[in-house]
Amino acid sequence: MNYHKLRRVFVWELPVRVFHWINALAITTLCITGYMIGKPPAIMFGGEAWERYLFGWIRYIHFVAAYIFVANFVFRIYWGFVGNKYANWKNFIPTTRKYFQEMWEVLKIDIFQTKPGEHMAVGHNALAGFIYFLTFIAFGIQVITGFGLYAAMSESWFAGLFTWVVPLFGADSGVRNLHHILMWFFILFTIVHIYLVFYHDYLKGRGEISSMGGGWKFIEEEAFQAEKAKEAAESKKAA
């Protein structure tokens, strides 16, 4: 049997990992509280209204999580310019022909599996990067619609930046509906995201799941050298 020597590659820096988990926590909180705001649970309660503030708290948690989500998102955009090459913004926005070719490759190999074997990517593969880009756009729309709705009941300067949103849509109702629909985008994304992490970990054994803990991925020496040669050839071509 051919035994592989593994190279440890530091892929996700600490700020990227912290971003990921704050983001995951914030989105989970926002989806749960958001769903409850859209469809409040029916609760039997014998006391008086002043004795509790349940829905008030649900909304409060939603708003706090929203602020955390935005700050975290803004930080991640910043890190896209100063972080390592796996965190760079170029991973997410298709600018080259090669990017599209790689997306197509990933589709063939991993999604439709019409092509055998595996696709090698140390950080994000092109398809994943592009999906994250779409997710970032969804983040943006969710922030704009959410704070647009929030602006009417807030005195804060940040919410004040979004007073143009409702006039753009004409009324609150349309903004609400879009905000509600996009919540499902996040739920679907999460389902697929978690599945694919397991898929890659299971298929390739490179520590896909744990990489978001310690930041490392473990690449076979041959694959590592091949990747290195590919990178060198590319930078030579670019020069």
Add this chain to the structure above:
Amino acid sequence: MSTRPARTTYYEELRQRGYSRRDFMKFCATVAAYLGLEASGTAQVVQALSDKPRIPVIWLHFQECTCCSESFIRSSHPIVADILLDKLSLDYTETLMAASGHQAEKCMRDTMEKYKGEYVLCIEGSVPTEADGVYCMIGGRTSLDILKEVSATAKAVICWGSCACNGCVQSAKPNPTGATPIHKLIRGVPIIKVPGCPPIGEVMAGVLVHLITFGKLPELDGIGRPKAFYSKRVHDTCYRRPFYDAGLFVESFDDENAKKGYCLYKVGCKGPTTYNACSVTKWNNGTSYPIQSGHGCFGCSEENYWDAGALYARAQPFPGFGIESDADKIGTAAAIATGVGIAAHAVMTNIRKSKLIHDVIEEGKEAEKEL
């Protein structure tokens, strides 16, 4: 009507109609309060209505039901109806003027010429644009034609009600007459939107008094509505708000919670998305408003309220999936489909990538044995 004296003030007209100064002062104080002025503001209102000549008004009716006029003449203070409507809009208003036919049209023309750039144009109703506007003709002319001409030399345009502000029911899908709100048809003249179906009479009076007192438009929000009346949601000042914050909701109109007066959010109350003064000013001399009588808010002052979901449901239809759909139904179906897709993909992976998976597992097992 042709023998009207030069230009009397509102106060003079009032005294002629038999109101006392006390009535007048009460009215001024009430309106100043509605406008959100401080106590000293009352004096400004008094002075304006005593000294300033009455503003000439042309009040046009297009595609509407006249509920705005009805609301206006039933506002809590009789002076509103007597002076602001009767006297102030005497120049031209199809509903209440004595003149008719050519005389009425001449009346409007006289006002337009005599008070060019001074008169206020009040509009009830939307304007049909389909079939060259034949769906609403007055005196042989289309409403669009009349609107363009009369608005061109107006000082300001006040859009009464949802029809004029956002098209209301006649502009709901499929909008056969091409009913269009006023702000989309005219340019270059200040527009105040006073939406609602109808708007509250006191709000209408307040807007007019503001215009008279300060000689300029009240402060407007991003949509063009006076901030004094439309900056808060019905929900924000609703007396049932504590039930909402406590998470206590009416589940259906005939349940125990409805009797207890819980929040109507889950039975489709649109208070949380509706900007209006109903829960503060209330209706019929401050007697009540829809939510107080056990019925959720329709959101009648909001744009597109006829098409933005059912009147008794919170959730709105998912675009393109019919009126029965909502984001949660479509989302749940999509999540189930995603789950099925994932299961299929997992099975396929184990079949088509079996060599790859086998190699990784074998390598790991070997290492385990060696240790």
